[in-house]
Amino acid sequence: MKEILMKYMTRHTSLSQAEQQSILEELIVQRFKKGTYLIKQGDSPTKKCFFVLKGCVRQYHIEDDGKEVTTNFYTEEQPILLFNFEEPEAQTSEHSLICVEECLLVVADLESEQEMYQQYSELETMTRRMMETYLSHAQNDFAKFVRASPEERYKTIIRNRPDLPTRIPQHQLASYLGITPESLSRIKKRIQ
Amino acid sequence: MKEILMKYMTRHTSLSQAEQQSILEELIVQRFKKGTYLIKQGDSPTKKCFFVLKGCVRQYHIEDDGKEVTTNFYTEEQPILLFNFEEPEAQTSEHSLICVEECLLVVADLESEQEMYQQYSELETMTRRMMETYLSHAQNDFAKFVRASPEERYKTIIRNRPDLPTRIPQHQLASYLGITPESLSRIKKRIQ
DNA sequence: ATGGTGCATTGACTTAAGTTAAGATGAGAG
DNA sequence: CTCTCATCTTAACTTAAGTCAATGCACCAT
Incomplete structure (x- = not known):
């Protein structure tokens, strides 16, 4: 299963096969059952980060008024970071992560991550570039999302992540798109 | 003027004062007049990135239908990255950047950046963390923005960046918020 | 001073999303 | 097999943003 990560590293770094191999050997891959919480809102913030090899993790948040809002879906080849950084002063996590x-996830804690960077400085370069790329994409997505109507948002998501609608319930997708389930239902009907 | 950057580095790194000093000496700080383009949509993508010491840079984009949309405002202590990463295959920039x-901007090109990382590996660690932090914030902002009404978006922006409305014309702010100037005008009236 | 240009505001109308509520469907538990 | 719960759909109504158009205002150049 680690070949997914190997493929990813090859695409994003100039590390040799040998280096990649030794890095892979240090990684911890863990299997989680459906419904498992990686972290719950209110827990003390996790020191871990993840990389999705297989499966789908939903990030959500319970608001003050009790409403649940889905803020992200992480699927194959996506890193799950944050939480360590989002609110350094906060003592509890703002979000829940549920499988x-x-x-199948790569699990890394901050300490071992730091050690690996010291061992393979190229790995930190890769991570930096990866972060820059993700940030750039996030800013682009944001800009597009801002001026898109709910209908356009839906069209965009089925174009960019066509697997999502089949993997998750529609009301969660609606929440992720920032609209009500009723609206999503109408949009689907409108565009057939 | 570089003390702004020094302050920034102290906040975000564990580099010594001496190290910071020698890094600062290698940096290029440049002054740009109001109305100067850092890059124009259609130019070949820049190899440069910037850091705002003083002033305000607007990022915008002309859409296929000829409409101009403002996608970002960069002000004091914000980095302007992207463009190198956003569309590696694209031969022309998708955006314009105008002062x-x-x-007053720190200007860095990718080559000298790379050299400095080799010289000061801690600097790359700082940049990686900075990117992680920005990404984390971007994801958070995104999640909040998604489910906010135009009115809530306006309230959020005047709370988080109260200087913006006084620095830029309102129709550009409206564009940035993803709404029409008419709507923004009505919102302002509604909330007094 | 004056005309022009760009920007902000206001109004009338259209459109689509939110809200509330009621059914329809489907899967899982007992 | 049936009951239950969750999900999705549909409908009626409300609300606010988009659109189009007119007006007002301020700044600039001539």
């Missing part, structure tokens, strides 16, 4: 399906 | 005010 929507059976998941 | 809204007289600006």
